[in-house]
Amino acid sequence: MMTEGWERMPLAEASLCRGCWDQMRVPVPIRGPLAFPLRLAGIRVSRMHPNLCTICETQFERVKGAKQLLVPATVLFADVRGYTDLSERLDASRMAGLLSTFYEHCAAAIWERDGIVNKLIGDAVFAFFNFPIRHDDHLRRAVEAGLELQRRCHDVQAASGHAASDAWGVGVGIHTGEIAIGEVGQFCRDFTAISPVINLAARLQGAARPGEVLVSADAYDQLGTGLGSDGPRMLQLKGIEHPVTAYAVQALSPTGGRVPS
Amino acid sequence: MMTEGWERMPLAEASLCRGCWDQMRVPVPIRGPLAFPLRLAGIRVSRMHPNLCTICETQFERVKGAKQLLVPATVLFADVRGYTDLSERLDASRMAGLLSTFYEHCAAAIWERDGIVNKLIGDAVFAFFNFPIRHDDHLRRAVEAGLELQRRCHDVQAASGHAASDAWGVGVGIHTGEIAIGEVGQFCRDFTAISPVINLAARLQGAARPGEVLVSADAYDQLGTGLGSDGPRMLQLKGIEHPVTAYAVQALSPTGGRVPS
Numbered sequence: 451m452m453t454e455g456w457e458r459m460p461l462a463e464a465s466l467c468r469g470c471w472d473q474m475r476v477p478v479p480i481r482g483p484l485a486f487p488l489r490l491a492g493i494r495v496s497r498m499h500p501n502l503c504t505i506c507e508t509q510f511e512r513v514k515g516a517k518q519l520l521v522p523a524t525v526l527f528a529d530v531r532g533y534t535d536l537s538e539r540l541d542a543s544r545m546a547g548l549l550s551t552f553y554e555h556c557a558a559a560i561w562e563r564d565g566i567v568n569k570l571i572g573d574a575v576f577a578f579f580n581f582p583i584r585h586d587d588h589l590r591r592a593v594e595a596g597l598e599l600q601r602r603c604h605d606v607q608a609a610s611g612h613a614a615s616d617a618w619g620v621g622v623g624i625h626t627g628e629i630a631i632g633e634v635g636q637f638c639r640d641f642t643a644i645s646p647v648i649n650l651a652a653r654l655q656g657a658a659r660p661g662e663v664l665v666s667a668d669a670y671d672q673l674g675t676g677l678g679s680d681g682p683r684m685l686q687l688k689g690i691e692h693p694v695t696a697y698a699v700q701a702l703s704p705t706g707g708r709v710p711s
Numbered sequence: 712m713m714t715e716g717w718e719r720m721p722l723a724e725a726s727l728c729r730g731c732w733d734q735m736r737v738p739v740p741i742r743g744p745l746a747f748p749l750r751l752a753g754i755r756v757s758r759m760h761p762n763l764c765t766i767c768e769t770q771f772e773r774v775k776g777a778k779q780l781l782v783p784a785t786v787l788f789a790d791v792r793g794y795t796d797l798s799e800r801l802d803a804s805r806m807a808g809l810l811s812t813f814y815e816h817c818a819a820a821i822w823e824r825d826g827i828v829n830k831l832i833g834d835a836v837f838a839f840f841n842f843p844i845r846h847d848d849h850l851r852r853a854v855e856a857g858l859e860l861q862r863r864c865h866d867v868q869a870a871s872g873h874a875a876s877d878a879w880g881v882g883v884g885i886h887t888g889e890i891a892i893g894e895v896g897q898f899c900r901d902f903t904a905i906s907p908v909i910n911l912a913a914r915l916q917g918a919a920r921p922g923e924v925l926v927s928a929d930a931y932d933q934l935g936t937g938l939g940s941d942g943p944r945m946l947q948l949k950g951i952e953h954p955v956t957a958y959a960v961q962a963l964s965p966t967g968g969r970v971p972s
Binding site: 489490492494497500517518520532533534535537538542543545546549550553554556557558567569570571572630632634635636637638639640642644645646648649652653688689690691 | 832
């Protein structure tokens with residue numbers, strides 16, 4: 451497994467912003483002495499991914515010449531199951547510790563596969579893959595990140611020896627398709643993505659059981675032949691008129707497809 | 712009404728960060744020539760409120776000497792009703808336009824009363840009042856902001872002459888109490904707040920009908936005597952064990968209490 455030992459060996463830090471390179475073929479130094487003048491101009495390492503600078507998020511319209519851009523991408527949502535219940539039983543500092551652990555392991559799994567963490571929303575993480583760092587296999591990367599973050603959160607829990615009453619699980623939802631990425635709002639601005647693809651991924655996350663990576667049928671079909679799931683599941687999701695088919699993916703084969711049964 | 716004519720007269724811009732002043736009595740220039748050296752150090756106007764600098768959000772632990780701080784505050788959530796449905800019928804640029812309008816009017820109503828917009832989450836806005844700009848009447852300010860943003864969104868819709876099929880409403884949920892504010896996460900960091908108060912406010916927002924400002928019974932009682940609501944409503948909210956009592960507030964009296972019947 452590529453990611454083994456990540457705790458000891460952090461993500462390889464790039465000296466140039468990988469987003470500016472992939473999107474514009476412009477070398478933007480983000481580390482080392484060459485990064486200093488850019489810092490004076492307010493350009494820093496992005497919080498969304500340690501190998502990106504803040505140009506893509508804050509200067510999107512100037513750089514891309516459009517407010518939003520349609521991009522094929524894969525969307526991943528992960529959240530802590532039973533968070534509301536936990537937050538009523540644990541004090542704020544323990545809840546912050548739990549969230550911090552959760553964020554860290556989600557980010558590690560996502561960043562390593564070049565996805566960006568667009569938002570941390572209380573007990574949920576919203577990430578997408580294929581922008582600004584491009585990878586044709588963004589779907590596979592997202593599913594790998596989902597499986598990896600489940601493994602990490604499971605291992606952390608197993609190692610902590612917490613009381614059963616403090617146990618927490620994670621639900622992951624993944625969908626793929628075209629999303630509009632860019633800056634929304636004028637005075638009150640935000641770098642984010644808009645698409646029904648995102649809404650469906652969020653609903654799949656809501657329907658995932660603790661420990662599951664639930665992917666849409668579209669995504670599942672694109673992952674290739676083989677199984678690695680317990681079969682299709684028909685879901686009636688809030689705000690979505692028709693029933694939706696989804697699969698809980700358990701593992702991917704080394705070639706990136708699903709594991710054959 | 713204090714806020715009349717806001718569209719023509721933007722929020723009065725402060726030259727010093729009001730958060731640094733209220734929290735530390737330190738004058739931090741955010742506009743004018745004195746702000747230039749601070750910009751070189753990476754300190755800018757915050758996106759959460761135009762009269763705040765980025766010190767409070769990115770240097771929280773250094774400034775306050777703690778990862779999180781317990782603060783009495785009021786939490787406001789607002790979201791667009793029928794967003795998922797709309798996002799399947801409208802294209803991305805129209806959805807972005809709708810969200811932009813929604814963000815703008817929420818932010819105007821919140822900023823003017825010194826609340827901060829902590830997060831924009833797709834079709835939802837998460838704001839809190841009393842940090843870092845302090846006001847003892849944070850609850851009244853939040854409810855005023857909720858009523859004002861409903862008025863604004865209603866007026867925008869009425870003026871646009873959109874087809875009925877494109878109509879959208881807004882739900883607002885408000886609760887008050889102690890929240891832990893600070894930075895969560897280490898590598899993957901986020902300036903946000905943690906508390907069961909926030910979860911309840913989010914659930915109240917989910918239960919509010921389009922056009923409503925739904926406040927918890929705690930908040931309603933603290934608003935003072937009088938009515939201005941259609942009576943208590945018993946709600947069974949997801950993730951919250953016991954039924955919750957809430958009130959849809961329709962107006963506040965000029966003294967800040969509820970309007971007497």
